[in-house]
Amino acid sequence: MKARLAASAALALGIAIGGSGCAMITYQATTEKYDASDGISLDLGDVQVRNALVVSEDGQEGNLVASFTNTGEKRATVEIEVVESGETATxxxxxxxxxxxxxxxxxxxxxxxxxxxxxxxxxxYFQQGSAEGREVQVPVLDGRLPEYEDLVP
Structure with missing residues (x-):
């Protein structure tokens, strides 16, 4: 009787490990954060920058499209610098x-x-207060896609 019980337990354990073994050792892509749109995202202290991209017709004049969310309890100022030209905005x-x-x-x-x-x-380059700033590569798109045609400066 004990042998039968031990065999059943071993079989159940084998099925459980066999059925979930792949999930224990296989890379799970769904655990990775990614930007699901055309822009990029970054966190600067209490400020989250989401879906940042530039819409431009010629690559010289552009419209920065992004959302900035302040999760902190104080007003925040984000400074943005275009590395190539040194132009800044806040x-x-x-x-x-x-x-x-x-x-x-x-x-x-x-x-x-x-x-x-x-x-x-x-x-x-994005900087907010005393938080560490970050230099990122922001996509530059034009108005060929319908969702961006009204955003061209």
Missing amino acids: VDVGAGETVSLGAGDEEPLLIEDLGAEVGGLAAM
Whole structure:
């Protein structure tokens, strides 16, 4: 009787390990964060920048499209610098607020001297307060796609 019980337990354990073994050792792509849209995202202290991209017709003048969410309890200012030209801009975000730029009825943040190719990337540096700043490669798109045709400066 004991042998039968031990064999049943061993068989159940073997089925459980065999059925879940792949999930224990196989890489799970669903655990990775990624940007599901055309833009890039980054975190700067209490401020989260989401779906940042530039829409431009010629790669020189562009419209920065992004949303900035401040999860902190104090007003935050994000400084943005186009690495190629040194042009700078700032975005103020109230505590617990989200500011969207460049899309719909939102005010565009125009970049006059982007210095990038359409379809390429523009190096931009984002800094918020004392948080460590980050240089990222922001996609530069044009108005060929219907969702971006109204965003071209």
